[in-house]
Amino acid sequence: AQTVTQSQPEMSVQEAETVTLSCTYDTSESDYYLFWYKQPPSRQMILVIRQEAYKQQNATENRFSVNFQKAAKSFSLKISDSQLGDAAMYFCAYDVANKLIFGTGTLLAVQP
Amino acid sequence: DAGITQSPRHKVTETGTPVTLRCHQTENHRYMYWYRQDPGHGLRLIHYSYGVKDTDKGEVSDGYSVSRSKTEDFLLTLESATSSQTSVYFCAISETLGGYNEQFFGPGTRLTVL
Structure with a gap:
């Protein structure tokens, strides 16, 4: 069974510093997608970044980047130049057959 | 904005009563999902639909049923609500973008079962 x-x-x-959030997953598939979602206090789920497993290059979206280690089944999120608006719950998720499996989340606080 | 609305946004009900939550989308997406979110568990899939009248169970389907008689509406029903079903419920749709499927979420419904 797939787990995150x-x-x-x-x-x-x-504020302005860098933080890395960790995520590991378990799968027997060779091709899949991984996602990081952000959930601010408004409760809205917002996609931050995605990674395709067959691509070795790590995905980057502005201040957000991932460290994808396929062999280790690790998918960490790095937030650079942290801003107060980055404070939120962050969920790692794995796509299996068009269904998402989520981790339990990391609550990120940003100190001014 | 994927055009997803949920109703009601908040509901308080009593144990044993039936409850129906509605998810409505405006963009004709084939796949729709219901998740529940609880502290310490993240989001967990309850049921999903891959077309009108085509539905399947997710990870935590016990105590829930769904129906999809029209493309735009996906209903989640708690036949007899229990306190363990107090949760925040999210509806989502899946859209194919550039070769991968991305899920977009509704605003959520907070359900409290007393």
Whole structure:
């Protein structure tokens, strides 16, 4: 069975600093997609970044980038130059047959 | 904005009563989903639909049923609500973008079962 694990329930970062959120997953598939979603206090789920497993190059979206290690089944999210608006719950997710399996989330606090 | 609305947005009900949550989309997407979100569990799939009258169970389907008689509406029913079904419920649609499927979420419904 596919599983997604986020081992950091809470993280904190100073404004303008860099933080990395961890995610590991388990799958027997060779081709799949991985996602990071952000959920601010408004509860809206917002896609931050996606990674295709067959692409070795790590995905980047502005201040957000991933470190994708396929052999290790690791998919961490790096947020650079953290801003107050980055404070939110972050979920890692794995796409299997057009269905998402989510991790339990990491609550990120940004200190001014 | 994927044009997804959920109703009601908040509901308080009593144990044993039936509850129906509605998800409405305006862009004719084939796939629709219902998730529940609970502290310590992230989002978990309840049921999903891959077309009108075509539905299947997700990870946590016990106590829930769904119906999809029209492309735009996906209904989630709790036949006899229990306190363990107190949760935030999210509807989602799947859209194919550049060769991959991206899910877009509705605003959520907070359900409290007393």
